[in-house]
Amino acid sequence: MPKNLIPTVLCGGAGSRLWPISREGHPKPFIRLPDNQSLLQKSFLRGLAIGGVEEIITVTNRELFFQTEDELAELNLRDIQMNYILEPFGRNTAAAIVAAALAATKDHGEDAILLVLAADHLVSDKEAFRQAVIKAIELAENGRLVTFGIKPTHPETGYGYIEANGSDVVRFVEKPEAQVAQEYMDSGRFYWNSGMFCFRADVILRELEICSPDIVSAVKACMAESKTLRGDRQTQLNLDPETFRLVPDISIDYAVMEKSSVVSVVPCDIGWSDIGSWAALGAIGEQDENGNRVEAQAMLHDVKNCYIKSDARFVGAIGLDNLVIVDTPDALLVADKAHSQDVKKIYTQLKKEGNELYKWHRTVYRPWGSYTVLEDSDRFKMKRLEVKPGGRLSLQMHHHRSEHWIVVSGMAKVVNGDREMLINTNESTYIPAGHKHRLENPGVIDLVLIEVQSGEYLGEDDIVRFQDVYGRVE
Known part of the structure; x- marks a missing residue:
């Protein structure tokens, strides 16, 4: 494989058809399959299995970064350069791919090849996938925008289709009715649109400049205002919210793939599924x-x-x-x-009504660990907090609620008003409303504590942050 091949994982979307496991704050890529690997982890391993990969780009929401980082830490990818592009909110796949192409061009030159993978798909035949990628790279090196077409196994109405003449794409088709889907399958000319791509960075940017120039110019303007943090084998490009808001919200298919004259398809049979519904997920594994x-x-x-x-x-x-x-x-x-x-x-409908069941589970993940709501009433709320070793909550204050912290396991370092203290297992502290406070785990094991909130308003938005090591305070 060429050294300039960069798998680019798009980790976005809500996975709304897999509710109630998938929610906005814990979306589909983090769903664990029976082997205990998440779809996100499988996507990374798929990219690495191609061979010769030294770097991976991940485009995800800023709020999902720490959860993504935890998932990938389980894979122990110490020799891989991890580059993150962090979006303040979703702007669809065109914006994500343009940002990745611009970043790859800056670091590796115009001939960098992006292999774009969705973080929430499943591919069971890894060798067939590898062979398909080899064909795609050959086409991409000859100036083609390459998509992967899945040979249909049944007349699926939940996927878009690609009509092809050999390796040349004739047209993209929206999700069809059942009878039309059967006709597509019978013809042998149509493939499911997998949403995976391969192209040179300069070619995708050139074709987008021709087909949708406003997207390229808007993303360039955003990246000029964005900050990059660099660490040991890791970078974080934090896209500027104000300028990113001006980027058109459009898919890469609409922006360029359906308009360009240099689009090719690699037909493949790789055991692919986008796990787009509970019926699809229920078909995986032993019955x-x-x-x-x-x-x-x-x-x-x-x-x-x-x-x-x-x-x-x-x-x-x-x-x-x-x-x-x-x-x-x-x-x-x-x-x-x-x-x-x-x-x-x-x-x-839950989202429309403002019901947070569309967004959060009882357990919510944070950069420092997680919390689980054990009981929720009008005047009190009880949580179980788990803080990772070295984890540190922001220095904060609440206007409408007081809190009582009881350490169950580990040791807590606490700022409570003007006092700083260590609280051991079976000890507690009370934090009145209006007091600045902070919780930290100075130990080497997880800190577990019970938090009891009481007050006239217990919403998560009753928080004023003064300092934060995770960048949540300007």
Whole structure:
């Protein structure tokens, strides 16, 4: 493989069709499969398995950076240069790819080759994927914009299609009706649009300058105002929010792939799935003799073709067929597999109503660790906080609530008003409303404590930060 090949992982999107596991604050790429690897981890390993890779670019939301970093730390990728492009909010795939192409050009020159991978797809045949990438690189080095077309196995209505004549793309087609999808499959000329790409940095930027010049100019202006942090085998490009807001919100397909005259496709059969619904996820892995896939403590009677997932509660199911049952601590989904694409409608309605079930789980991840809401009432809230070794919450203050911290495990270093103290296991401290305070884990094991909040308002937005080591304060 050429040394200038740079896998570029796009880690965005809400994965709304996989609610209630996937939420805006914990989206689809972080979903764990039965082998305990997340889709994001699998995407990175897929890029590395090509061979000869020395650097990976990841484009993700600023709020997801620390969770992404934790996921990749599990893979122990010490010899790989990790470059992050951090978006303040989503602006679709065109903006993400332009930013990656500009960054790659700056560091490696115009002939850098980007292999663009989605962080939430699954590819089961790694060798077939590697061979497809080799073909794509050959085309990309000859000035082509390359997409990967998946040979259809059934008339899928949830995917876009690519019509091809050999390796040349004839046209892109939106998600079709069932009858049309069957016609596409029967013709042998159509492939599923995988959303994976390969191209030289200079070629994608040149074609975008021709087809959608406003995107390139807007991203260039944003990057000129953005700051880059450099560390040991890692960079973080933090895109400036004010100028990034001016970047057009458009997909790479609409911006250039459907308009350019130099687009090629590599047809491939690589065991690909975009895991776009619970029905698709339920088809992965071993099933019992009745076609059920169960990830739960469960007892089934006369149950067929069902997918059942529950991390905590026991599930009893009787007389069911073709259902999806997904149980989380704060939400339960029951759906007919035939309507699993419509789960997005529940997500959308929750968001419209301002119900935070679309955004957060009971457990919320933060740069310093995580917290889990144990009980929530009008006048009090109880949380379990877990702070990583060296983790440090911001120096902050609340107007409307007081807090009581009880250390369950480890040792806490606490700033409480004018005092700084160490609190051991089974000890506690009380923080009145209006007091500046900070929590830190100075030890080498996780710090676990129970936080009891009380007051007239307990919203997460009642927080004033004065100092923060994670860049959340200007």
